[in-house]
Amino acid sequence: MTTPQVEQQSPPRDNIPKQxxxxxxxxxxxxxxxxxxxxxxxxxxxxxxxxxGLLGPNGAGKTTTIGMLTTRVVPTSGEMWIAGINVRTLQxxxxxxxxxxxxxxxxxxxxxxxxxxxxxxxxxxxxxxxxRREATHVLELVRLEERRNSLVDALSGGMQQRLxxxxxxxxxxxxxxxxxxxxxxxxxGRLALWDILLQLHRxxxxxxxxxxxxxxxERLCQRVAIxxxxxxLAMGSPDELKGSVGAETIMTLQAEPITPAFxxxxxxxxxxxxxxxxxxxxxxxxxxxxxLIPQIAETALAQDVELSDISVSTPTLETxxxxxTGRELRD
Amino acid sequence: MxxxxxxxxxxxxxxxxxxxDLVPFLVRTAMQPFLFVFVFTYVQPKIGAGAxxxxxxxxxxxxxxxxxFQGIQAVAIPLVMEFSQTREIEDRVMAPLPVWGIAAxxxxxxxxxxxxxxxxxxxxxxxxxxxxxxxxxxxxxxxTIIPLGALLSASMGLLIGTAVNxxxxxxxxxxxxxxxxxxxxxxxxxxxxEAIRWLQVITLLNPLVYLSEGLRGALTPQYGHxxxxxxYAGLIVCCVGCTWGGVHMxxxxxxx
Numbered sequence: 001m002t003t004p005q006v007e008q009q010s011p012p013r014d015n016i017p018k019q020x021x022x023x024x025x026x027x028x029x030x031x032x033x034x035x036x037x038x039x040x041x042x043x044x045x046x047x048x049x050x051x052x053g054l055l056g057p058n059g060a061g062k063t064t065t066i067g068m069l070t071t072r073v074v075p076t077s078g079e080m081w082i083a084g085i086n087v088r089t090l091q092x093x094x095x096x097x098x099x100x101x102x103x104x105x106x107x108x109x110x111x112x113x114x115x116x117x118x119x120x121x122x123x124x125x126x127x128x129x130x131x132r133r134e135a136t137h138v139l140e141l142v143r144l145e146e147r148r149n150s151l152v153d154a155l156s157g158g159m160q161q162r163l164x165x166x167x168x169x170x171x172x173x174x175x176x177x178x179x180x181x182x183x184x185x186x187x188x189g190r191l192a193l194w195d196i197l198l199q200l201h202r203x204x205x206x207x208x209x210x211x212x213x214x215x216x217x218e219r220l221c222q223r224v225a226i227x228x229x230x231x232x233l234a235m236g237s238p239d240e241l242k243g244s245v246g247a248e249t250i251m252t253l254q255a256e257p258i259t260p261a262f263x264x265x266x267x268x269x270x271x272x273x274x275x276x277x278x279x280x281x282x283x284x285x286x287x288x289x290x291x292l293i294p295q296i297a298e299t300a301l302a303q304d305v306e307l308s309d310i311s312v313s314t315p316t317l318e319t320x321x322x323x324x325t326g327r328e329l330r331d
Numbered sequence: 332m333x334x335x336x337x338x339x340x341x342x343x344x345x346x347x348x349x350x351x352d353l354v355p356f357l358v359r360t361a362m363q364p365f366l367f368v369f370v371f372t373y374v375q376p377k378i379g380a381g382a383x384x385x386x387x388x389x390x391x392x393x394x395x396x397x398x399x400f401q402g403i404q405a406v407a408i409p410l411v412m413e414f415s416q417t418r419e420i421e422d423r424v425m426a427p428l429p430v431w432g433i434a435a436x437x438x439x440x441x442x443x444x445x446x447x448x449x450x451x452x453x454x455x456x457x458x459x460x461x462x463x464x465x466x467x468x469x470x471x472x473x474x475t476i477i478p479l480g481a482l483l484s485a486s487m488g489l490l491i492g493t494a495v496n497x498x499x500x501x502x503x504x505x506x507x508x509x510x511x512x513x514x515x516x517x518x519x520x521x522x523x524x525e526a527i528r529w530l531q532v533i534t535l536l537n538p539l540v541y542l543s544e545g546l547r548g549a550l551t552p553q554y555g556h557x558x559x560x561x562x563y564a565g566l567i568v569c570c571v572g573c574t575w576g577g578v579h580m581x582x583x584x585x586x587x
Contacts, residue, residue, distance in 0.1 A: 032587070072424060073587050092333065095427040106422035110348045119347075122340035123426040167422075 020048045021081075022175055022206045023069065028078035030064050030230075038064040040230035041078065046208060046223075051201045053221030054210040055317060057329050061230035062210035063103060066179050069208070070100045083174050096124065099168030099176045103183065105160055107152045113163055114139060114148045117170050124171035134170050142166035142196060158189025162196065169200070176200065178209040182216060194219060212329055214317035226321055233324045238317060245315040245323060247273050247285035251292065254281050254309035255300060262303045269295050279328050281309075337428040338436050345440045357451060360401060364393045364452050365459065372460035386460035388554060391546030392517035393456050394449060398484045399515070399539050401448045403508055406441040406488025408500065414584055415497045424585045434581040438485040438574065445481035465551070472549035472559070479566045480542045486570050487538065489577030493584055515539030520547055522555040538573075541565030 023046040030039040039061040046052045054062045067073030069080060071091040080087045087094050108116050117138050121131030139145050142162040147155055155163065161181060168176055178197075182190045197220055201207060211217055217224045218238045225235040234241055255262070258277065266275045266284055271292055273285045286292055289312045300307040313319075321329050349356060368389060375381030413419040423433050457464055495503055514534050516524075521544050524531035534540050544557035545566060556562075 067587070070425065072421070072585065092427045092429065095425060098425075100425050102418075102421055104418040104421060106418045106420075108344070108419055108422070109417055110351075111344070115347070119340065119344045120422075122343060123337045123423075123428075125336050125340075125427070 021045055021084075022048045022050070023052075023080075023082055023208060025065075025069070025080040026078055028065070028068060028080055029076050030061075030068060030073060031076045038230055039068065039075075042230070042232065044225070044232075046206065049201075049204050049206055051197075051207045051220055051222045052209070053217040053224040054208070054227050055212070055214060055217040055224050055321070055329070056210075056227035057212055057321075057327070060212075060227040062227055063179055064230075065227075066100075066102075066177050066208070066210060070098055070177055071095060096171070097174045099171070099173035101164050101168050101176070101178045101181055103179045105164065107160060107163060107167070109152050112149050112151055113144055113155065113159075116152065116163060116167055120167045121170040126171065131170070134172075138166040138170050141169070141199075143192070156189070158185050158192060161185055161189065161193060165193070165196065169205075175206045175208060178207065180210055180212070182211070182213065190216075214321070214329055217317055224317065226317070226324060228321075228325050234320060241317060241320045242315045245285065245319055247315060248287050249285075249289040250313050250315060250319060251284040251286065251289055251296065252278070252281045252309075252311045252313070253284065253296065253300075253307060256306050256308070258282055259303065259305065262300070262305050265299045265303055266296065269299065276323070278322055278326070334428050334432050337426045338432060338439075341423070341426070341428075341433070341436045342440060349444070356405075359404065360397065360448050360451050361455060363400070364397050365455050367393060368456050368459040372462070376461045384554075386456075386462055386464045387466075387551045388519065389460075389517075390453075390456045390464045390466065391550045392515075392543050394452050395480060395539055395543040395546050396512045396515055396517045397452045398445050398448055398480050399487065399511065399542065400508065401445050402441060402484030402486075402488035403491060403503070405444055406437065406485060407492035407495070407503070410437070410489070410492025411495055411497055411500060414493070420585060430582045430585055431578050433585075434489060434578045438482075438489055438577070441485035441488050442478075442481045445484040446477070449477055449481070465553070467550070467552055469549050469552065472545065476542070476545035476549050476562070476566075479545070479563070479570065482570045483538055483542060483566060483573070486573035486577055490573040490580065493577055493580035511537055511539050516543040516547075520544070520554045521557050535565075538565070538569035541569065 023044060025042050025044040028039060028042040028044070029037070031037050042065060054065060056062055064073055068075045069082065069087060071087060071094060075088065082094050083097055085093050085097070108119065111119060114135050117135035118131050121134050122128070126134060139148060142165060144159060144163060144166070147159060152160060152163070165178070165181065182193055185193065194216070197207065209220065221238065223235065223237055224241060225232045226241070227233065234244065263275050263282070266272060269292065271287045273287070276283045276285070284296065293310060296310065297307060318329050368386070371381060372386040372389060424430060426433070491503060491507065515537050516534065517539070521531065521534070521540055524534070541557070541562050545562040547554060548556035548559060548562065
């Protein structure tokens with residue numbers, strides 16, 4: 001039932017090309033029955049201790065990627081290793097060294113907060129006393145000491161999410177997988193969760209996170225891969241990715257009509273790098289914006305274009321995504 | 332055997348939950364058979380109604396139906412919820428245990444719970460009737476049929492729990508539980524169905540018939556019972572079929 005479908009290719013632990021890689025995939029592909037190519041020849045290398053983010057809209061293939069890395073989705077082709085262990089062939093060994101927080105609240109509703117942690121530790125082979133100690137320690141880490149004896153349903157959404165993350169840490173995994181961990185959590189709860197994740201990262205925890213919130217990827221991740229339609233479109237640190245836009249400011253114009261002559265005239269303004277039509281309006285990528293706004297207004301007037309709004313922003317990962325795909329991150 | 336540790340840890344968890352819910356568990360298990368024997372073997376004889384000997388017929392029948400019902404109530408329904416609403420199963424699957432091991436653990440605990448159910452129901456159906464049931468116990472048959480019945484309950488619970496989605500739960504009661512119990516040779520010996528031959532043949536598809544008849548042979552053979560070869564063969568075929576189907580469906584549901 002869980003037999004791998006291709007013969008095992010290469011390496012056990014010592015054959016891995018780069019020693020410090022915690023996660024590595026080679027041309028990892030998943031085609032679901034019906035033909036949806038959810039993940040398409042994905043090559044990923046995540047180093048030990050890295051906080052790595054997969055950023056993309058719903059349906060980009062992020063969850064399927066995590067599903068494969070955590071043994072729950074059987075890949076169609078390709079290979080993957082976690083800490084040098086082949087995920088396809090040595091599933092139980094891999095499960096022992098990973099912590100997984102899925103998109104769903106999978107807490108044990110019939111147990112208390114502390115018992116959720118304790119029994120999780122026991123599933124992963126901790127002795128009774130070790131599991132008791134770890135459960136108490138983790139409860140402090142996720143700031144739920146005071147709700148120790150509360151049943152899951154008595155906890156708020158943010159608390160449950162913290163408990164989910166805590167539970168994934170009880171057996172001290174080498175990699176922590178977080179699939180959209182802050183979806184549906186209030187802003188305050190999100191900040192509390194970010195604090196915990198950043199603390200874990202400082203302590204050396206390797207983390208792979210998926211998100212469709214660009215703020216989350218920017219704030220937390222050292223490296224981000226922007227994903228769409230099962231492929232990685234760009235990868236780098238948030239600063240590198242934003243730098244790839246090649247502009248300090250982006251001015252978004254609401255103008256009517258948008259004529260080729262108007263676009264050409266805008267491109268002619270000194271300081272403007274490029275002009276593109278985006279989903280939110282006409283986008284002008286430029287250097288310093290302050291002196292440009294009057295010139296843009298004048299150009300519009302000269303071209304007989306009605307300008308109803310100019311908004312100025314700096315590049316974000318959202319901008320990067322939009323430039324790569326022509327779409328917004330959140331549809 | 333690296334699997335034994337997580338397997339036992341899941342048993343430990345289930346035991347904690349059962350201990351906590353022991354009273355509701357016992358009440359839920361005992362209520363239906365209690366009311367049944369109370370009305371038909373206590374109230375009815377007292378008011379001059381009811382059939383003589385019915386208390387004897389009910390002993391194997393009610394034990395069998397309660398054991399099977401237990402598998403649906405304590406295994407199938409929670410499993411349906413764990414797969415859909417609570418998604419708890421997705422966490423269990425992340426434990427270092429193959430998927431079939433998780434299914435086997437669910438069945439093992441259900442098996443033990445079913446044995447507990449026998450211990451609860453047996454005294455009830457024996458003590459409550461006005462006229463104490465006349466039992467003629469065959470120990471060897473009894474100690475082999477009861478574990479087979481518990482296994483049948485556990486495997487049916489697994490199969491139904493993995494094959495059904497939450498919206499269909501009420502249908503499960505109408506289409507599976509009700510016909511199974513009413514036509515499971517619970518309230519009459521199967522051999523007496525000779526008068527309605529077509530029904531006698533059709534109910535051979537009902538796994539509960541083999542358990543009721545096996546227990547009838549073990550406890551009240553004076554009323555006649557299905558041939559033991561058929562009883563054991565029927566039980567074994569149903570256990571193997573449901574286990575195979577249940578584990579198969581379980582794996583299909585958790586892996587994509």
